[in-house]
Amino acid sequence: MMANLFNEYYFVYVLLSLKDxxxxxGYTKNLPSRFEAHQNGKVESTKNRRPFKLIYFEGxxxxxxxxxxxxxxxxxxxKRFLGNRLKSYFTG
Structure with a gap:
């Protein structure tokens, strides 16, 4: 039931490059698949910045x-919104 629910959303997501x-x-209809594509170097704009950590998403x-x-x-x-939203993440 829940898996079907998530198929109805588009996701906006933020990745943190652990390299730089x-x-x-970005945004996607299938977040797990898109994250995997980033991690495996299949996204041209990020392939040289791997690995990544998914730090934020919203539906x-x-x-x-x-x-x-x-x-x-x-x-x-x-960017200011994200900074405030993720403040505790970045300050430990």
Missing amino acids: GKKYT CLNQQDATKREKYLKTFYG
């Missing part, structure tokens, strides 16, 4: 909301 310490933000009800949210999280204010 930088973050990557959206449709693709339009996910793309808007992804764009927002890449802005100055979006």
Whole structure:
């Protein structure tokens, strides 16, 4: 039941490169599969920055909301939001 529920969402996610310490933000319909693709070097834009840790994700009800949210999280204010949201993660 729950697995089917997650198939109805698009996910906006943030990866932390354990190689260079930088973050990557994207969106996908299938988060486990997309994360695996990043880890296995099958995503052109991140293949030289592996390995990754998934540090944040949120679900959206449709693709339009996910793309808007992804764009927002890449802005100055979006990065500030993530910094505040993940403050305890980054400060230990």
